[in-house]
Amino acid sequence: MSKSKLRVVLFVLCILIFGLNIYAAEPAGDDSSITINEDETYVFITGDFSNYSDPDGNALTSIRIASDVLLGSLTNGESPIIVGNTYNIGDLSYTPVLNANGDNYASFTYYLVDSEGEVSLSPNTMTINVTSVNDAPVITGTISLSTSEDTPLTITIDDVTYTDDNYEGSATYSLIIQDGTNYTHEGNTITPT
Numbered sequence: 001m002s003k004s005k006l007r008v009v010l011f012v013l014c015i016l017i018f019g020l021n022i023y024a025a026e027p028a029g030d031d032s033s034i035t036i037n038e039d040e041t042y043v044f045i046t047g048d049f050s051n052y053s054d055p056d057g058n059a060l061t062s063i064r065i066a067s068d069v070l071l072g073s074l075t076n077g078e079s080p081i082i083v084g085n086t087y088n089i090g091d092l093s094y095t096p097v098l099n100a101n102g103d104n105y106a107s108f109t110y111y112l113v114d115s116e117g118e119v120s121l122s123p124n125t126m127t128i129n130v131t132s133v134n135d136a137p138v139i140t141g142t143i144s145l146s147t148s149e150d151t152p153l154t155i156t157i158d159d160v161t162y163t164d165d166n167y168e169g170s171a172t173y174s175l176i177i178q179d180g181t182n183y184t185h186e187g188n189t190i191t192p193t
Contacts (some may be wrong), residue, residue, distance in 0.1 A: 025054070025055035025056055025118070026118050026119060026120050026121050027052060027053065027054040027058070027060065027112045027113070027114045027118055027119075027120050028052075028053050028054075028112070028120055028121075029049055029050055029051050029052045029053065029060075029112050029120065029124055030050040030051040030124060031050065031124050031125045031126070031127070032048055032049050032050040032124065032125075032126050032127070033126070033127040033128070033129060034048050034126070034127075034128055034129070035128075035129040035130075035131060036094070036096070036128065036129070036130055036131065037130070037131050037133050038096055038098075038099060038100060038101040038130050038131065038132055038133050039096070039098060039099065039133060039135075040095075041093050041094070041095040042093060042094050042095075042128075043090065043092070043093045044089050044090070044092045044093065044094070045089065045090065046059075046060050046061075046089050046090075048089075048126070049063070049089070049110075049112065049124070049126075050124075052112060054114050054118070056114070056116070056118070058114035058115045058116050058118065059114065059115045060089070060112060060113075060114060060115075061088060061089065061113065061114065061115045062086050062087055062088045062089055062113040063086070063087060063089060063092070063110040063111060063112060063113060064084070064085065064086040064087075064110060064111040064113055064119060065081050065082070065083050065084065065085060065086075065087065065108065065109075065110055066083065066084075066108075066109040066110055066111060066123040067083060067108055067109040067123075068081060068083055068108055069094065069106040069107065069108045069128070070106065071096065071097055071100065071105060071106045072094060072095055072096040072097050072100075072105075072106050072128075073094070073095050074092065074093075074094050074108055075092070075093050075094075075095070076091050076092060077091055077093075086113055094106070094128060096128070096130045099135065099165050100130065101130040101131060101132040101133075102129070102130060103129050104127055104129065105128055105129060105130040106127075106128040106130075107125050107126060107127045107128060108125070108126055109123040109124065109125050109126075110123060110124060110126060111123050111124075112124070135164075135165050137162045137163065137164040137173060138162060138163050138164075139160050139161070139162045140161050140162055140163055141160065141161040142159060142160050142161070143159050143160075145159060147192060148192075149192050149193075150191060150192065150193075151191070151192070152189050152190065152191045153189065153190055153191075153192075154188055154189045154190075155175060155177060155188050155189075155190065156175065156188065157173050157174065157175045159175075160175065175188055176188075177190060
């Protein structure tokens with residue numbers, strides 16, 4: 001083989017070897033957990049996915065869902081996620097069931113996906129802890145009350161019916177009258193005008 005043909009072969013061989021990314025490696029990470037408040041929707045961020053590493057230095061951009069949550073809803077924007085699909089992390093959100101809470105409340109499994117589309121070899125688990133929030137009691141009805149014009153009427157807690165999702169036993173409640181039309185008030189005493 002002539003020297004010029006040998007140089008061409010070596011040149012082509014070098015291009016082939018260095019043109020291939022034979023060192024591409026998959027990203028890796030650990031199981032993760034987040035803590036959120038009940039009754040709120042949480043939007044995931046890249047930092048929620050623990051100890052992300054990528055030998056190639058590629059950024060974490062998305063995850064591939066391996067299993068869905070059993071409680072609440074994991075969504076991509078407004079749409080439910082589909083197991084097996086890949087989603088941008090900032091588009092994923094989680095909403096617990098209304099007024100529900102607890103440690104290890106929900107979880108899902110996922111694969112990490114880097115900016116070059118490389119996928120982690122094994123799935124990780126995201127555990128979601130939901131913190132209880134004190135919900136205000138809700139007035140569900142009133143008893144019939146009447147008074148003459150310009151005659152004050154005091155309203156008490158016993159004059160309304162209410163629910164409170166936070167207490168199953170007894171609790172102390174107070175009633176606060178707010179400004180409105182056709183009456184004035186001082187404390188819990190109203191006077192029709």
